[in-house]
Amino acid sequence: MKANHETVEVNGRRYARPSAPVVVVCVDGCEPDYLTQAIRAGVAPWLAHTLEHGTSLIGECVVPSFTNPNNLSIVTGVPPAVHGICGNYFFDAARGEEVMMNDPAYLRAPTLLARFADSGARVAVVTAKDKLRTLLGEGLSGICFSAEKAGEATLENAGIERVPELVGLPVPSVYSADLSEFVFAAGVRLQETRRPDLTYLSTTDYIQHKCAPGALEANAFYAMVDRYLSKLDAMGAVIGLTADHGMSAKTDAAGRPRVLYLQQVLDDALGPGAARVILPITDPYVVHHGALGSFATVYVSPGPLAQARECLQRLPGIECVLERETAAARFELPPDRIGDLVVIGDHLTVLGTRADRHDLSGLTVPLRSHGGLSEQLVPLVFNRRLEGLDPGRRLRNFDVFDLALNHARSA
Amino acid sequence: MKANHETVEVNGRRYARPSAPVVVVCVDGCEPDYLTQAIRAGVAPWLAHTLEHGTSLIGECVVPSFTNPNNLSIVTGVPPAVHGICGNYFFDAARGEEVMMNDPAYLRAPTLLARFADSGARVAVVTAKDKLRTLLGEGLSGICFSAEKAGEATLENAGIERVPELVGLPVPSVYSADLSEFVFAAGVRLQETRRPDLTYLSTTDYIQHKCAPGALEANAFYAMVDRYLSKLDAMGAVIGLTADHGMSAKTDAAGRPRVLYLQQVLDDALGPGAARVILPITDPYVVHHGALGSFATVYVSPGPLAQARECLQRLPGIECVLERETAAARFELPPDRIGDLVVIGDHLTVLGTRADRHDLSGLTVPLRSHGGLSEQLVPLVFNRRLEGLDPGRRLRNFDVFDLALNHARSA
Numbered sequence: 001m002k003a004n005h006e007t008v009e010v011n012g013r014r015y016a017r018p019s020a021p022v023v024v025v026c027v028d029g030c031e032p033d034y035l036t037q038a039i040r041a042g043v044a045p046w047l048a049h050t051l052e053h054g055t056s057l058i059g060e061c062v063v064p065s066f067t068n069p070n071n072l073s074i075v076t077g078v079p080p081a082v083h084g085i086c087g088n089y090f091f092d093a094a095r096g097e098e099v100m101m102n103d104p105a106y107l108r109a110p111t112l113l114a115r116f117a118d119s120g121a122r123v124a125v126v127t128a129k130d131k132l133r134t135l136l137g138e139g140l141s142g143i144c145f146s147a148e149k150a151g152e153a154t155l156e157n158a159g160i161e162r163v164p165e166l167v168g169l170p171v172p173s174v175y176s177a178d179l180s181e182f183v184f185a186a187g188v189r190l191q192e193t194r195r196p197d198l199t200y201l202s203t204t205d206y207i208q209h210k211c212a213p214g215a216l217e218a219n220a221f222y223a224m225v226d227r228y229l230s231k232l233d234a235m236g237a238v239i240g241l242t243a244d245h246g247m248s249a250k251t252d253a254a255g256r257p258r259v260l261y262l263q264q265v266l267d268d269a270l271g272p273g274a275a276r277v278i279l280p281i282t283d284p285y286v287v288h289h290g291a292l293g294s295f296a297t298v299y300v301s302p303g304p305l306a307q308a309r310e311c312l313q314r315l316p317g318i319e320c321v322l323e324r325e326t327a328a329a330r331f332e333l334p335p336d337r338i339g340d341l342v343v344i345g346d347h348l349t350v351l352g353t354r355a356d357r358h359d360l361s362g363l364t365v366p367l368r369s370h371g372g373l374s375e376q377l378v379p380l381v382f383n384r385r386l387e388g389l390d391p392g393r394r395l396r397n398f399d400v401f402d403l404a405l406n407h408a409r410s411a
Numbered sequence: 412m413k414a415n416h417e418t419v420e421v422n423g424r425r426y427a428r429p430s431a432p433v434v435v436v437c438v439d440g441c442e443p444d445y446l447t448q449a450i451r452a453g454v455a456p457w458l459a460h461t462l463e464h465g466t467s468l469i470g471e472c473v474v475p476s477f478t479n480p481n482n483l484s485i486v487t488g489v490p491p492a493v494h495g496i497c498g499n500y501f502f503d504a505a506r507g508e509e510v511m512m513n514d515p516a517y518l519r520a521p522t523l524l525a526r527f528a529d530s531g532a533r534v535a536v537v538t539a540k541d542k543l544r545t546l547l548g549e550g551l552s553g554i555c556f557s558a559e560k561a562g563e564a565t566l567e568n569a570g571i572e573r574v575p576e577l578v579g580l581p582v583p584s585v586y587s588a589d590l591s592e593f594v595f596a597a598g599v600r601l602q603e604t605r606r607p608d609l610t611y612l613s614t615t616d617y618i619q620h621k622c623a624p625g626a627l628e629a630n631a632f633y634a635m636v637d638r639y640l641s642k643l644d645a646m647g648a649v650i651g652l653t654a655d656h657g658m659s660a661k662t663d664a665a666g667r668p669r670v671l672y673l674q675q676v677l678d679d680a681l682g683p684g685a686a687r688v689i690l691p692i693t694d695p696y697v698v699h700h701g702a703l704g705s706f707a708t709v710y711v712s713p714g715p716l717a718q719a720r721e722c723l724q725r726l727p728g729i730e731c732v733l734e735r736e737t738a739a740a741r742f743e744l745p746p747d748r749i750g751d752l753v754v755i756g757d758h759l760t761v762l763g764t765r766a767d768r769h770d771l772s773g774l775t776v777p778l779r780s781h782g783g784l785s786e787q788l789v790p791l792v793f794n795r796r797l798e799g800l801d802p803g804r805r806l807r808n809f810d811v812f813d814l815a816l817n818h819a820r821s822a
Contacts, residue, residue, distance in 0.1 A: 040776070
């Protein structure tokens with residue numbers, strides 16, 4: 001912890017105010033090997049240099065290893081048990097219906113971005129997809145917009161206007177690598193023109209769902225990341241890079257998706273309607289993964305609970321089945337927002353509801369996805385040496401602001 | 412199970428005698444994505460066709476996910492608890508010393524290869540490295556040689572002589588892809604000249620330790636595999652392909668190996684000599700992985716056992732620490748040949764003894780290795796449809812002979 005410096009306290013953690021601009025980047029789906037392979041291919045010279053002279057660690061993300069729970073953990077510094085966002089989608093027991101969890105009303109903790117802004121810091125947030133914007137921007141007096149809807153940003157709704165003109169790029173398609181490039185380009189232009197004290201950039205995993213580490217398109221993506229980060233570095237920013245989750249092949253050797261359709265299994269075992277399977281990966285953008293991830297939660301009444309659990313546990317491809325309280329304790333999840341069972345697929349297996357509810361026609365390449373324990377390890381990379389870090393500390397991706405603000409050595 | 416056909420019983424399992432030549436291939440370190448990516452790259456046309464028209468399944472290998480325990484499980488059809496080989500290297504408590512486990516005296520069950528040969532079948536075994544030859548060939552009246560020492564094969568020691576002349580290739584270096592190519596080339600020439608009823612081909616993971624799935628060298632390797640398998644297929648062989656284990660990157664994002672040196676940790680915690688860490692991956696060929704895998708076993712006296720366990724469990728990078736009986740039951744291992752604790756690293760972490768006992772100078776590329784739970788899922792691929800298979804059955808790589816002999820549909 002830096003001394004002689006004003007701090008900001010949020011959710012029980014204390015953060016030093018930045019002495020240089022801090023840019024935290026969440027590279028969606030960034031399995032560490034993507035960086036390793038891009039460096040080996042020679043297309044990421046800035047990263048190669050940074051990992052040599054700065055800091056390269058591995059941290060654990062939140063399980064379910066999905067985008068929203070992890071982005072919210074990163075900007076609150078706490079697990080979903082505290083901030084409440086444990087998926088993109090859930091069964092709202094109070095309302096008795098399945099709903100998206102992207103309404104800020106579901107957020108139970110303030111973000112450190114909002115608190116820093118309240119304390120006078122200039123804060124900017126750029127996300128790829130609009131689904132995250134309202135959650136990340138909750139309570140924030142600063143700049144917050146998505147690449148997807150960059151054209152709709154106004155001073156009133158985003159703290160900034162004329163974003164495409166500022167960035168100098170057209171508003172990209174939501175299914176593209178360009179969506180993430182727009183985020184980085186915006187980050188650089190904001191740094192050039194507004195010099196925010198704290199910036200949070202969050203990309204989309206369109207490329208990672210499609211390409212294995214080392215593939216040409218993956219390397220091209222990381223070459224792009226490298227170019228923009230080197231510009232931020234040249235402007236003196238302290239950069240912390242992490243990921244919301246990793247990414248694994250979820251196919252057999254033939255490249256066919258390995259899917260367990262749990263609603264089908266439970267309907268057959270317990271009778272139709274006895275159990276309700278919820279896939280928290282569900283969101284409006286499912287073309288690249290067909291709403292198939294390695295984490296599901298199941299609502300089932302006490303009578304058939306044991307039978308449901310046993311029948312799921314026996315399925316080849318299941319990593320573990322945990323009851324609500326055990327899962328909530330182990331993964332630090334809000335028990336009132338998960339089902340009676342939490343089901344996790346193994347590193348090659350994804351979980352669906354029923355075959356006829358998943359449109360796999362968009363899967364033009366072998367499925368790669370996430371959600372389980374096998375996608376929990378993510379990079380924690382800094383362009384500075386860190387100091388005062390307990391070597392035995394269990395690092396999380398949501399320590400990234402703590403590490404960047406409290407432990408990064410001055411340049 | 413085929414009716415009207417003589418069967419051979421080995422280790423409590425019954426196998427139909429083959430009506431066509433059966434070739435089982437163990438592709439060392441074949442994470443399923445290697446096949447997927449080679450097919451996508453268009454370099455494995457036979458595999459692409461076979462996976463479309465034959466059978467593509469995923470099975471679980473034996474943990475520790477190392478070469479010897481899995482090769483022995485494949486040729487005996489049973490787990491190490493039965494056949495006794497649970498590593499390359501172990502602490503022989505009876506002799507009070509650490510020794511290689513490649514002496515057939517350590518084998519506790521007959522191989523199905525030997526039993527088939529005894530019952531009149533022509534059997535041929537070709538391994539890449541010589542370390543496996545004596546174990547796989549135990550009790551076998553047939554052909555058995557290694558590519559590594561192909562020049563030394565005689566009728567007396569291998570059931571065949573003049574192997575390099577037969578194969579038409581020079582004896583390759585032990586650290587090369589050529590070593591595996593020699594195995595396939597020998598398999599094809601044996602099929603052309605001797606037409607064995609049962610052939611077992613076992614390669615080496617030199618390429619898989621070095622290259623990620625989809626890398627040019629990896630694709631070139633699988634293109635080679637594809638060419639030879641298509642020749643075996645054209646000769647009418649029933650082909651079953653599996654792997655001894657998968658393969659994972661074991662580095663941080665910078666490509667630096669993530670190693671926990673357990674002997675060092677335990678010496679610091681308990682005092683020097685209180686615990687003995689054994690790495691069952693240890694063998695004479697360690698240049699490509701520095702004897703670093705994700706599985707270790709620890710001998711420690713009852714007094715400090717709980718302390719040792721706790722101190723290991725706390726280390727970031729540890730997937731689990733199990734006591735002997737629990738580990739032996741869960742992984743079907745011989746309890747008398749493992750330590751008091753079994754330690755498994757997570758999918759990016761390998762386990763060492765002390766830094767000064769591992770020579771990492773041979774690691775010219777980012778470390779990829781195996782040994783843990785994250786490398787347990789392997790392909791089970793057949794050039795035939797399978798019939799009569801229970802869809803809920805938990806498949807193992809050591810079911811490959813059962814599947815090829817008892818379930819493969821006639822061409």
